[in-house]
Amino acid sequence: DTGHTFLFTLNERYVIDANFEGNVARWINHSCVPNCRAVVEENQQGRRREDRVLIESLREIAAGEELTYDYGISLGERLTPRLKKIWECRCGHARCIGTMLKPKRKPVDRSKNGTT
Numbered sequence: 001d002t003g004h005t006f007l008f009t010l011n012e013r014y015v016i017d018a019n020f021e022g023n024v025a026r027w028i029n030h031s032c033v034p035n036c037r038a039v040v041e042e043n044q045q046g047r048r049r050e051d052r053v054l055i056e057s058l059r060e061i062a063a064g065e066e067l068t069y070d071y072g073i074s075l076g077e078r079l080t081p082r083l084k085k086i087w088e089c090r091c092g093h094a095r096c097i098g099t100m101l102k103p104k105r106k107p108v109d110r111s112k113n114g115t116t
């Protein structure tokens, strides 16, 4: 209800709740024009519980600059003004779309993992 979460969808089966033994990455904020991205690295032995989240930079980042990534939150329901307000984005970028919500989840392109 607050739009504040430390949950990260790891894969179809597991969600990371960074409130429990989460590291400092849980403090990385969302931005509509981020300087990082979150990439899920699948466990090579197929143990989905051991998939990992990597935060990769998308460009050079100056010392002291805040790290951000696009949360890409998809609730699987119609985006009402109420939901957009709950999940309001305050990234402050000139191209901010005003919400952290995505209209519809796009299929994950696994072929791009590990190419950078």
Ligand SMILES: [Zn+2]
Residues within 6 Å of the ligand: 031, 032, 033, 089, 090, 091, 092, 093, 095, 096, 097, 098, 099
């Ligand atoms: Zn924004």
